[in-house]
Amino acid sequence: MKHYEVEILDAKTREKLCFLDKVEPHATIAEIKNLFTKTHPQWYPARQSLRLDPKGKSLKDEDILQKLPVGTTATLYFRDLGAQISWVTVFLTEYAGPLFIYLLFYFRVPFIYGHKYDFTSSRHTVVHLACICHSFHYVKRLLETLFVHRFSHGTMPLRNIFKNCTYYWGFAAWMAYYINHPLYTPPTYGAQQVKLALAIFVICQLGNFSIHMALRDLRPAGSKTRKIPYPTKNPFTWLFLLVSCPNYTYEVGSWIGFAIMTQCLPVALFSLVGFTQMTIWAKGKHRSYLKEFRDYPPLRMPIIPFLL
Amino acid sequence: MAAAAATAAAKGNGGGGGRAGAGDASGTRKKKGPGPLATAYLVIYNVVMTAGWLVIAVGLVRAYLAKGSYHSLYYSIEKPLKFFQTGALLEILHCAIGIVPSSVVLTSFQVMSRVFLIWAVTHSVKEVQSEDSVLLFVIAWTITEIIRYSFYTFSLLNHLPYLIKWARYTLFIVLYPMGVSGELLTIYAALPFVRQAGLYSISLPNKYNFSFDYHAFLILIMISYIPIFPQLYFHMIHQRRKILSHTEEHKKFE
Numbered sequence: 001m002k003h004y005e006v007e008i009l010d011a012k013t014r015e016k017l018c019f020l021d022k023v024e025p026h027a028t029i030a031e032i033k034n035l036f037t038k039t040h041p042q043w044y045p046a047r048q049s050l051r052l053d054p055k056g057k058s059l060k061d062e063d064i065l066q067k068l069p070v071g072t073t074a075t076l077y078f079r080d081l082g083a084q085i086s087w088v089t090v091f092l093t094e095y096a097g098p099l100f101i102y103l104l105f106y107f108r109v110p111f112i113y114g115h116k117y118d119f120t121s122s123r124h125t126v127v128h129l130a131c132i133c134h135s136f137h138y139v140k141r142l143l144e145t146l147f148v149h150r151f152s153h154g155t156m157p158l159r160n161i162f163k164n165c166t167y168y169w170g171f172a173a174w175m176a177y178y179i180n181h182p183l184y185t186p187p188t189y190g191a192q193q194v195k196l197a198l199a200i201f202v203i204c205q206l207g208n209f210s211i212h213m214a215l216r217d218l219r220p221a222g223s224k225t226r227k228i229p230y231p232t233k234n235p236f237t238w239l240f241l242l243v244s245c246p247n248y249t250y251e252v253g254s255w256i257g258f259a260i261m262t263q264c265l266p267v268a269l270f271s272l273v274g275f276t277q278m279t280i281w282a283k284g285k286h287r288s289y290l291k292e293f294r295d296y297p298p299l300r301m302p303i304i305p306f307l308l
Numbered sequence: 309m310a311a312a313a314a315t316a317a318a319k320g321n322g323g324g325g326g327r328a329g330a331g332d333a334s335g336t337r338k339k340k341g342p343g344p345l346a347t348a349y350l351v352i353y354n355v356v357m358t359a360g361w362l363v364i365a366v367g368l369v370r371a372y373l374a375k376g377s378y379h380s381l382y383y384s385i386e387k388p389l390k391f392f393q394t395g396a397l398l399e400i401l402h403c404a405i406g407i408v409p410s411s412v413v414l415t416s417f418q419v420m421s422r423v424f425l426i427w428a429v430t431h432s433v434k435e436v437q438s439e440d441s442v443l444l445f446v447i448a449w450t451i452t453e454i455i456r457y458s459f460y461t462f463s464l465l466n467h468l469p470y471l472i473k474w475a476r477y478t479l480f481i482v483l484y485p486m487g488v489s490g491e492l493l494t495i496y497a498a499l500p501f502v503r504q505a506g507l508y509s510i511s512l513p514n515k516y517n518f519s520f521d522y523h524a525f526l527i528l529i530m531i532s533y534i535p536i537f538p539q540l541y542f543h544m545i546h547q548r549r550k551i552l553s554h555t556e557e558h559k560k561f562e
Contacts, residue, residue, distance in 0.1 A: 183513040265518035 004065055004072050008036055011054040011077040025066035029059045032076070046084040046155040050076045084155035091145040094164045098172030099138040105176035106131045117182045124186045126194050130179050130262050133201055134172075137254065140205065148212050150219050152226075171270045179262050187263040200257030207250035210236035215247070228293050241297075242305035244286040248278040249303055279303050346407040351464050353398065358457040360392035365450045368443075380438045382430070382446065389446065392453075393426050422449070425491055429526075432507065433498040441497060445490030448483045455479065477548040484544070488537055495526055502526060 004025055008018040018039050023032065033045035049058040052068065054077045065074065106127075110118045122128065178184065187193040214237045218227050231238045239246035255271035282302035289296050301308060342350060364385045371384035382389075396419050402408040403415045430442060459476045462468040501507070508522040 178512075178517040178519070181512060181517070184517055185513050185515055188515060263515070263517060265516040 002072060004070075004074055006032060006065070006074045006076060008050070008076050008078050011051070011079045014054075017078060023065060025064075027065045028061060029063045029065075030061035032065070033061070036078070043078075043080060044084075047081045049079040049081050051079070052076065081157065083158035085158045085161055086155050087151045087153060088145060090156060090161050090164060091149075092142060093161060094168045095138050095141045095145065097165055097169040099135055099142070101169055101172045102131065102134050102138075102176040105173070105180040108180065108182075112177070113182055120182070122180060122182075122184065124184065126186050126261060127179060127184060129194065129198065130258070133198070133258060133261070134176075137205065137258075140209065144209070144212055148216050150216055150221065150223075171266075171273075175262075175264060175266045175270060178264050178266055185263070187261070193263070194261055197257045197259075197261035201254055201261065202257075204250040204253035204257060207236040207239065208247055208254065210234045211239075211247040211250060214240075226292065228289065228296060239305075240300075242300060243282075244289055244300050244302050245278075245282040248282050249305075252278060252303075279308060342407040347464055350402070350407060351461060353402075354457045354461040354464065357392060357395070358454060358461060360388060360395070361450050361453040361457065364388050364392065364446070365454060368447070368450065378443060379440065382437050382442045385446070386437075390426055390431070393422050393449070396422065425494070428508075429495055429498050433501050435501045436494055436497045439494060439497050441490045441493030443490070445487045445494065448487030448490060451479065452483050452487070474552065477544070477552055480544050480548075484537075484541055488533060492530055492533060495530055499523060499526060 002025065003021070004023040004027075006020040006023050007016060008020075009015065010017055018036050020032065020035050023035075029050060030045065033048045033050065036048060036050075037044055045061075051058050052070070052075075056077075058079075059068070059076075068074065105112060108117050108120055187197075214232055214234070215229060217232075218229055219225055229240050231240045236250075237246070239249060243249050252271065252275045255267070255274060259267040259271050279302070286300070286302035367385040367388065368381055371381045372378055375381070399408070400412060400416050400419055403410045403412045408415075425445070430437060436442065455472065455475045459468070459472050462472055502509075503523045506522075508520070510518065510520050512519050
């Protein structure tokens with residue numbers, strides 16, 4: 001068996017960083033990254049980007065050395081992706097924040113509202129209901145992160161956690177402030193409006209969860225395979241007939257429900273910003289599906305049936 | 309900061325006339341400029357803007373000579389100032405449709421901060437219109453914009469006189485701080501009137517469970533100058549070193 005030699009150069013400076021000899025032909029990029037870490041321990045595998053061309057795309061961890069267009073002496077270029085943090089850590093942190101923060105406002109912890117309101121309770125039913133819904137939503141997200149989602153990437157850049165937490169925690173505080181305010185005004189159409197909104201919210205939460213389960217079942221544990229998602233026996237998944245990312249569709253729906261329930265402008269703004277971001281993600285995902293699968297169902301739109 | 313921001317991403321751009329190019333004015337980077345129709349439109353746009361700000365400059369000088377003092381000159385150039393500064397919103401469109409190779413986000417930020425100062429502060433709070441701080445930023449903006457728009461005009465026509473390039477990358481050293489001072493002093497002067505009138509503010513309780521305190525918002529804006537202005541300023545200094553020394557070297561080898 002002929003062994004390969006692998007030299008790793010810095011993509012920017014072309015400096016020779018590492019030379020590996022006697023590399024097995026069927027070694028994967030993941031294994032090469034591990035070897036590289038031995039000589040440069042500060043660059044753990046998650047922060048390495050190895051590519052064939054200094055300006056090219058990153059090679060995947062599963063790629064096999066002998067299948068790459070290289071000679072028996074392979075030259076790989078290295079780029080430092082910066083400090084990395086695991087997706088699970090980021091999700092748990094960004095979701096635990098809103099759960100906790102909202103409750104601070106709900107219980108009217110001192111120094112938020114005037115002293116005479118400390119630890120008082122709202123007299124509006126909808127405020128209690130909103131707290132239950134908001135808390136449920138984030139508990140659901142935390143549980144899904146721990147037990148449902150199967151992530152294709154292990155890590156993301158460290159700076160993302162600051163950006164993401166600012167967004168989630170900031171908006172949670174802003175919404176919670178008004179909903180739990182002593183001067184909160186309940187919805188104009190009263191109990192009818194709240195009931196309708198609650199129905200929308202519950203349906204969309206169930207829908208969102210159903211999609212997460214369906215997506216999880218598409219991919220075996222520990223694998224990174226990608227398949228076209230299809231509707232299952234669960235009626236909530238039938239939205240797959242019309243959109244590529246029904247999880248986002250249901251998520252937007254949940255927040256619209258919450259906005260109607262609380263009749264609170266900051267909630268509507270949060271829904272709008274979230275919708276904008278999810279639309280960008282949905283369009284990207286839709287494009288990837290189209291590129292990867294020739295037989296992708298043509299009726300599907302990224303996030304809103306027939307429209308967007 | 310509106311003053312700083314507008315010339316901030318002033319990376320010299322040979323052909324595109326854009327705000328943020330590669331910072332390489334001698335054109336060693338391959339760049340696909342705008343098509344002939346877009347170029348013609350952009351030349352017209354930049355010429356019109358140069359002319360507009362010249363009108364403002366002349367208006368200031370004439371008013372000064374007529375009045376004999378530099379106080380309250382804002383009223384003499386109020387209309388062209390509003391018209392031409394607001395017209396700069398088109399530059400966001402130029403980036404969005406791709407005829408100018410700059411970031412839509414950066415350009416939006418720059419133009420919106422100018423438009424904010426003109427309409428949401430100076431126009432809205434009549435009491436500050438007679439402040440000297442207004443003159444400070446108007447002069448800074450006027451000189452900056454005349455140079456900037458002529459820079460783009462000449463760049464699009466591929467005949468950029470060194471003097472204009474020098475001016476764009478040197479005068480900011482004084483004009484930025486001057487403009488920023490004028491802007492901050494004006495916002496500061498507006499504060500008591502905003503609070504007194506409850507301008508653009510809404511308080512609880514209301515149907516949509518929302519509140520906004522414009523006075524607090526303006527203070528936040530002033531605070532934001534602290535991190536943003538030094539970044540923009542030193543970016544320009546860095547650009548200056550890159551672009552002016554590069555041209556010097558080219559001249560040496562001629």
